[in-house]
Structure formats: C-alpha cells, structure tokens
Amino acid sequence: MSGGLPLLLLSLASCVPPARPMVSEVLYDAAGDDEGFEFVELHNPLGTPAAIGGLRLESGDGAGPGRWALRWTAPAGTVIAPGARYVVGGARVVPAPDATAELGLQNGPDAVRFVWPDGVIEVVGYGTLALGEYACGAAAVDAASGQSIARVPDGADRGANALDFRAATPSPGRANQPRRHVAWAPGTLAIEPEIAPPGAPVRVSGVAVNAGADSIAPGALALTAGVRVANGIDVRGATVIPDAIAPGESLRVEVAAVAPAAGVVTWIARLDLAGDESPEAGRDSLRVRVGAGPLALTEIQFHPARGEGEWIEVENRTDSTLDLAGFVLRDRGGTHGSAKVPRPCPPGALALLAQDPAALLLAYPRLDTARVAAVTPWPSLNNTNAADGIADVVELGDAESLPSDRVAYSAAGVPAGVPVERSNDDRWRAAADPAGTPLESPRVPPAIGGAFAVLTPRPAWGTTSVRIAWALPWPSALVRIDAYDLSGARIASLLPETDVAGRGESTLGVGPLGPGLAVLVLRADSPARDARITASQVVRVPGGPR
Amino acid sequence: MTQVRATTRCAAVALLALAGLGARAHAQDFTTGLPPALCAGLSGGRDVAPSVALEHGLPGDGRPAIEASFTSWLGVPGLTTRALAAGIGFGTVRAACGVSRTGVEPFGWDAAGAALGAVGERAGAAVRAIGRREDDGETHPRAVTGAEVGAGAWVRAGAGARVWAEAPQVWTRGSPPPLPRSLAIGVVVESDGVAAWLQRTSPARALEATGQHEGGIAVDMGPARVWLEARERPLRAAFGLQAAIRGVAVRVRAEAHPVLGETVTIVVGTARGGAR
Numbered sequence: 169m170s171g172g173l174p175l176l177l178l179s180l181a182s183c184v185p186p187a188r189p190m191v192s193e194v195l196y197d198a199a200g201d202d203e204g205f206e207f208v209e210l211h212n213p214l215g216t217p218a219a220i221g222g223l224r225l226e227s228g229d230g231a232g233p234g235r236w237a238l239r240w241t242a243p244a245g246t247v248i249a250p251g252a253r254y255v256v257g258g259a260r261v262v263p264a265p266d267a268t269a270e271l272g273l274q275n276g277p278d279a280v281r282f283v284w285p286d287g288v289i290e291v292v293g294y295g296t297l298a299l300g301e302y303a304c305g306a307a308a309v310d311a312a313s314g315q316s317i318a319r320v321p322d323g324a325d326r327g328a329n330a331l332d333f334r335a336a337t338p339s340p341g342r343a344n345q346p347r348r349h350v351a352w353a354p355g356t357l358a359i360e361p362e363i364a365p366p367g368a369p370v371r372v373s374g375v376a377v378n379a380g381a382d383s384i385a386p387g388a389l390a391l392t393a394g395v396r397v398a399n400g401i402d403v404r405g406a407t408v409i410p411d412a413i414a415p416g417e418s419l420r421v422e423v424a425a426v427a428p429a430a431g432v433v434t435w436i437a438r439l440d441l442a443g444d445e446s447p448e449a450g451r452d453s454l455r456v457r458v459g460a461g462p463l464a465l466t467e468i469q470f471h472p473a474r475g476e477g478e479w480i481e482v483e484n485r486t487d488s489t490l491d492l493a494g495f496v497l498r499d500r501g502g503t504h505g506s507a508k509v510p511r512p513c514p515p516g517a518l519a520l521l522a523q524d525p526a527a528l529l530l531a532y533p534r535l536d537t538a539r540v541a542a543v544t545p546w547p548s549l550n551n552t553n554a555a556d557g558i559a560d561v562v563e564l565g566d567a568e569s570l571p572s573d574r575v576a577y578s579a580a581g582v583p584a585g586v587p588v589e590r591s592n593d594d595r596w597r598a599a600a601d602p603a604g605t606p607l608e609s610p611r612v613p614p615a616i617g618g619a620f621a622v623l624t625p626r627p628a629w630g631t632t633s634v635r636i637a638w639a640l641p642w643p644s645a646l647v648r649i650d651a652y653d654l655s656g657a658r659i660a661s662l663l664p665e666t667d668v669a670g671r672g673e674s675t676l677g678v679g680p681l682g683p684g685l686a687v688l689v690l691r692a693d694s695p696a697r698d699a700r701i702t703a704s705q706v707v708r709v710p711g712g713p714r
Numbered sequence: 715m716t717q718v719r720a721t722t723r724c725a726a727v728a729l730l731a732l733a734g735l736g737a738r739a740h741a742q743d744f745t746t747g748l749p750p751a752l753c754a755g756l757s758g759g760r761d762v763a764p765s766v767a768l769e770h771g772l773p774g775d776g777r778p779a780i781e782a783s784f785t786s787w788l789g790v791p792g793l794t795t796r797a798l799a800a801g802i803g804f805g806t807v808r809a810a811c812g813v814s815r816t817g818v819e820p821f822g823w824d825a826a827g828a829a830l831g832a833v834g835e836r837a838g839a840a841v842r843a844i845g846r847r848e849d850d851g852e853t854h855p856r857a858v859t860g861a862e863v864g865a866g867a868w869v870r871a872g873a874g875a876r877v878w879a880e881a882p883q884v885w886t887r888g889s890p891p892p893l894p895r896s897l898a899i900g901v902v903v904e905s906d907g908v909a910a911w912l913q914r915t916s917p918a919r920a921l922e923a924t925g926q927h928e929g930g931i932a933v934d935m936g937p938a939r940v941w942l943e944a945r946e947r948p949l950r951a952a953f954g955l956q957a958a959i960r961g962v963a964v965r966v967r968a969e970a971h972p973v974l975g976e977t978v979t980i981v982v983g984t985a986r987g988g989a990r
Contacts (some may be wrong), residue, residue: 494897518885654893656788656971657947660921681892687788689973704790704974708848710890 178500183304183332184325185288189218189248192319194275194280194292195257195338199314200306204292206271207340208259208280212248213323220246221285225256227271228279230295230302235283240269255340261581263341276310279303292317292329308333318344321381347444349380350389352452353418357437360458362571367461372405372437373422374452378413380445386412390440393425395433396453404428404435430459461566462486463495466518466590468577469604470549470560473585476531477524478549480562481589481606482573484513492541495572497521499547500561507541518607523548532606539607581666583674597669614673615639620690620703623673627710632679634707638690640670641701645692649676651707652687659686678709685709725813743814743825743844743892744797745785747965747979749930749943750878751911751952752901763965763983764801764810770880771866773831773840774810776803781983782964789975792817800829806832808840816892821847823892839867842882848889860889874904894918896925907934946974958985 184190189212198205208225212218221244228602229235240256246267248254257265273280277295279302293303294317295310305328308317318336322344326332336344353375354660364370372393378384387408394403405425413419423437432455439450467481480497484490492511498504513519519539522528523546530536550560559579564572577588577596585603588596600611614623616637623635649663662676678686685708692701743837744765755813763781767774780800799812808831815824824847831840842865848858866880882895886925900913912929930952932941938957944950964983 650973652788652974654787656945656950656969656974656977658973680920682894684894685892687790687793687974692975702973704788706790706793708892 181292181327181479182325183292183327183329185284185290187214188284188288188290189213189220189254190319190323190325191237191280191282191290191292192253192317192322193336193339193344194273194294194333195316195340196271196278196280196294197275197311197313197315198338202275203270204260205256206273207261207265207338209258209274209340210248210253210282211319212250212252215250217250218248220248220254220659223285224283225269225271225656226281226283227273228281228291228293228301228302230277230279230293231298232533233299233301237272239271239273240267242267253341253343257340261340265340277302277307279307292333294329294333295561303329306330309335311335314338320345343445345379345381347381348384348441348443349378349446349449350384350413350439350441350444351377351379351446351449352437352439353377354422357435357452357454359435359454361543362456363461363574364458366427366430368427370425370427371422372425372435372454373420374403374437376409376413376421376439376450377418378415379449381415383415384413384441386410388441389413389421390644391421391423392438392440393423394436394438395428396436401436402428427458432457432568455568455570456570457570460485461564462490462566463492463513463572464590465562465564465573465575467599467604467606467610468549468562468575468589469587469589469606470577470579471551471582471584472531474531476528477522478546479520479522479528479587479606481518481520482513482564483518484515487515489514492519492521494567496565496569497543497547498563498565499523499549500558500576503545503547503548504565505545505547507543509541511539511541513539520606528606535607552578575642581668591669595669597672598674602673602675618703619692619701620688620705622688622705622707625706626708627678631710633675633677635673635675636688636690636705637673638668638671638692640692642670642694642699644669644695646695646697647690647692649688651678651688652689654685654687662688679705681709683709735904743795743846744799744812744827745783745795745815745979746770747783747785747954747955747967747981749898749941749952749967750898750913750928751876751909751930752932752939752956763799763963763981764983765797765799765812767801767808767810767829767831767840768799768812768842768844769882769950771831771840771842771864772868772878772880773808773829773833773838773866774801774803776801776808776833776990778802779815779984782982783979783981785977785979787977788971789977803833806834808833808838817849836870837868839865841865844891846889846891849900858889860887860891862886862891864895875901876904877901908932927934928982943969945969952977961985 189210192211193209195207196568220242223242226236227239255265256267259268277297279293281291281659283289290305293307297303297307308329311317315335316338317333319332320334324332334590356375360371378546389409392406394401394658396440407423409421435454437452464483464485466483470556490513493507496504496506521543522540525540525542553559558576561576563574566572582598586602589599590596592609621637627634646665647668650661651659653659659681687704688706745920746765746769753843764774764779766772783797785795795816797814801810810829810957813826825844828843829840829842831937846860852957862883863885864882868876871877879899881897896916898915902909909932910964914927916925928945930941930943941954943952950971954967963983965981967979
C-alpha cells in the first residue's frame, strides 16, 4: 500500500506505460481512399531492445462503450531495437511497414490502443469523445484528412493525448520531430522585383522554420538561390544566415542574387543545414518571368474627368498576335478582371483595356473599336496617394499567372483628368496632352526657348486657363508657379510646390487672377535641392465674354 | 533769351522722346518715377510732373512742362513702357495729356490720356481719362480697346502735412486695364526739407483679403531730392533721385523685388529754371 499510492499518482500523470515502447504516430484518415494507407507507429525510447511479442493493437469505436476490435497481434519474438520504430500498417504505406495489417481504423472521434500481455494498456483517442475509455486525459485533435496525429516531441508524455499528439505530415518509420530540420514556411518564398531585367539584382526571400528539436546556431544555416537549367541548377546567389533559430521558431531569410537571361524561369531556393534529417522540406521553387513580358503597360487613366471611365493602354511587345482575353488585370487591392471576349492585338500594336468601352468611345470617337477590350470586373484604380506615396499598382498577368508588367503609379502632381504614361525614357509621368493619347504614342513636349514658356500667353475671352511648358536640366524637379501683377505685388500661387518631370506641360487656371497683365514666375529646384532656376513669362488674362 | 532757351529745352526733350519711341508716336500708360507723396506735391505743390495727373488723377503744378519717360518692368525682357506727357496751367486750372506705348511680345498696347483739375491754396483735385488699344494677336484678329476714368485729390492738413486720395479706375470699359488699381489714401508730413509718408491701397482683386501699405522718406539736398520707399506683399524697396540742371529735370527710380527683377523708371523733362 505504501508504494501503491505513488504509483497510482504516477500513472495518473502519464499516458505511457513505463519502460515500454509507446505509440508514436497514428494515420487513421488517409487522403482519399484509406484502404492500405493506415498505420500505427511504435517507438522504443529505451536504451535496450523491447520485446513486444503478444502485444495487441485494437481500434476503438467511440460511438459506444466497450467497442474495441482486435486488428493485429505482434508475433512471438518480435523485438524493437533501442531507439527504433515499428510500423504496423497497410500494404500501401511507404516505406513498407514492419508489419502489414489492414487496420480499418475509424476516422474519429475514435481511438486505438495497445494491450500488453500483462494487461497494461496505452490508449490514444482523437476527436471529441464522449466516453473516457477511448482517451487518456483529453483526446488528441482530430487531424484533417491526409494528416496523422504524431507525438511531438517524440518522447513527450504530458499526461494527456491532447498534450502529447498534434496533427502532422505522416512520417512512418521516421522521427516525428527530427533533431535537426529546417523547412520553408509554405507560400512565403518571394522574389523582388517580381519582374527584373536580365542581369539585374534581385532578392530571394522566405520564412525558414526550425522544425527540429535542436536550435540552429548562427552561421549553421545556408541559403542558396538558383534557377533550374537543363543540366541542373544554375546558382545565382548564396549566403550564410547569421542568426540563430530556436526550435519551433521562424526567421525571414533572404539572399541577393542576379537575374538570369530573359524568359520564364524557375527559381530554386534551398536551405542547407548540416545533419538535416529531412532536407527535402528545405527546398522550394518559384516560377517567374525575367525581362519584359509580352504585354506592356503604356498609359493609365485612373481619374477620368470626361465620363469616359478608367482605361489602360497596353502594347504588344512580341512578334506574334496576342489575345487580350488571355491576360488578367489586377490592382493593389487584389481585384482582378479580364477581357471576356477575344481581342487580338497585332505585334507591336497598342490596345486599350477599358472599364466602360461605350463611354470611352463616346469621349474618343476616332478610336479603333477592334482594339478596345472591356475588362470585368474592373479593378477600380485609386486617385490619391497612400501613405507610401503610391496611389495604386497596376499589374498585367498572362494566362499562366506570370506577371507581364507592373506599374506603381503616383497621383502627386498629376492634373485631374490627365492620365499617366510611359515616356520614351521609360519614366512614368503625366501625359503631355491632358486628354491623354489612347492608341497613340506619347506626345513629346514642345521644344521651347528657355526653361519656361506660356504656350497660350493671350487666352481667348472667357478662357480661364493657360497652357504652360517647361524644360529643365534635370530629370525631375520641384516646381512652383506664382503670379505677380505689374506693380510687383504677388497675386496668387498658381501651382504649389509639385514634383514634376524635367520636361512637361500643364494647364494653369488663371481665372482667380482677374483680368489684367500678370507675370508668371516659375521656380524650379533640382532633385538634390542644390540648384534653382527662376524664369518668368507674361500672360494677358482677358475679361469675360464680350 | 530765356524764352528761346525754354523752347529749345522743350524741343530737345520732345526729340529725345520721339527718338526713343521711334517713327510712330506710340501711346502707353504713364509712370511718374515718383513716390505717392511727391505726386501729391510737396513744398507747396511745386514740381509735380504732368504724368502725375495722367497716372494718379492728382493735379499738376500748372507750369508748362513736357517730359518723356522709360520704364522697364520687373526685369522681364521686353516689358517696357515709353511715354510722353505734357502739362500746363491757367490760373487754378490744370491740364495734362500724353501718349504711351507698352510693348511685350506677343502683345502690347498703346494708351492716350488726358487730365483736368484745379488747385487752390489748401486743396487740389483732378480727373483722369485713359484710352487703350491693344495690339492684334494671333487669337484676336481685331484690336481690343478699353478705357478708364478716375480721380484724385489732396488737402493741406496743417503746417507741413498733406493728405491725398486717389481712385484711378472709378470707371472702366472694354478691355480690362493691365493693372487693376483701387482706392489709395495717404498722408505726408514735411519739415526742414525732410518728408515722410504712408499710403494704404485697398484690395484691387476679389481674392485679395487685405490691402497694401507703403511708406517712405525723402530728403531735399539742394538741387536734388532723394528718397527711399518700402512696400509690402512682397516686401520690396525702391530708391529715387530727382534733380534739375539748367532747366532739365531728371528722375530715376529703381525698385528691387525679392523674386523678379528690378523696375527702373527714367524720366527726362523740362524744369523750372534752376529749381527742382
């Protein structure tokens, strides 16, 4: 009696019979057809061989009391080596089990148990069980189809099935939690920029998870990024991770690499850890396009002012005709749409993706209707910048979901109703023509004498705006335009400090100045703010209609 | 001999003005090259140029005078005004007339003006009228004309003090004036050859919330007078010099601007023999 109570207390705190092999893993609900895939794994944690002759494996039906069915009995003389595992399972378990038996396990809430010849029982229950005989303490989770319940860590014995077992990827015959193992977190592998020119620097990154029982020391983990080629992997970048990763913890890792030649490539990112017991989980891949895609974005109207709806101009950069219906248009919010009707775009030609083709053709009646495609649903584009200085991101993807082109545009300084377009120097800026140039090449700003010119210095009666143009010696500048009268008094600010391209045009509203002579002063600061240009022009603001 | 010299001086100034203006007698608005206090007439109203009546509606001093002026505005290339003005008085009546040309590509305009006023011991007033014809532009196949009428007056307010008011554009019609001008009121105080003044101009445009202030100080220095001016919005300063030598009066005024270039006015005219 004096030793009975402590033993009783010990047994209440443990689900594993002492000094015996323990249930390590149970796959009761294989993906699809269960037959032949189910297995139960035993693990001998002892330092000595364990004889299991006569050990009975029974499956339990949690629907009612006492519903246990014998599934397998260990033959006499069966021994599990120290530290080894013993798998009892169907004929289709890979690798082949140590003992083949069709287990017919229930899919939960149910249980399995081992009954030793001396009557000691170890039971593992899963799912929400009503009867206590089918679990030790709280039952383990009911794993999803295709997953097993595994004891993690492998020797865990915390007094309840729920604490000892978790859902896991089946690993018959192998440790549930290897001592050393690193894996990619699914779906975290990424490359930046998504569309890089050939030979350009890129960054391959992802989240590495220490799925082993041991810590990963600083410098123990290496990351290699390469592209798949005909005869293997062309390594494009490699690095050693300087950080430690504790067991169960994750770490974002990245490596600088160089984009290969143009085309569709598969990047392979590999995590190398010495002694990794499952190195295949440290390998992930990403299919991307290098270089310009077949369809390029050339002009974006994100804030139409004439009721024509939003539209996007694209250019076929290939030598063959492309069907616009094969492309997807996406914005930063994730909304994506596509043309539902085939629209061929000849090689080198421009085409329009439109929110409302009918309204667009009303505003631009001379457009070639054969090159205007309606996109539904339309990813409505933002008109104002977010905190990061970007109004929205427009992305074109091909039929394989590979990005063909991607533009993050800013609405700052873009006059209302004026689209942004890609100019000949590949910069995106407000269109020189305020109406935009749908299905036309970008309009080149007129050549002007000096840094600043008023293109309409004497607007017609009743006109309240003037066209101005500037040509500055920098690729971009911060400009402001103020108006002064003949006495030198400052009348108004016509353009507050605005970031503009080095060459451009704009329309200024001069109505608030009132009729009379005004001197417009343009002040432009260089991008580095270390140089300034000041230029003035005269404008005769007319009165009202006569 | 004195009359011959006076006639010679008038002819010289007229020729100078015509040479500056070219073969055709253009017309334009009138700049005086004087600060408002001197336009209102210090020292008993002497030496008030005929252009003052045409530009501000403040009566001249009645002596026969002719003057030619040139103004370069705000350092803007081509934005210049050339004017020729003449004035005379009969008793208390004052009269003045003039023509000017302001030219800047692709447009400019001609102006012609006339003023009529009266001056007494303690007060004076005048009325001005300006007609303007703008050049043809590419978008304006027909010339555009405009006119404006205004008035001004000054009152002696005790020893050495004078108050004035001017409303140069009480009435306008047709093409709007190049510079809208509103009511201005000022006061000048003079003592021992030193004068100080302050003027306030009310807002001239709908979007102006407040008016403008300017002030200055002038000092008599024998045959010459110099002055300094300051104006706000933006803050800017001007320097002026007026002198008379052998019957020829010269005025130079230069105003600096924090953003634009200088406005420089040069006026050459007849002067009362040996006096300012």
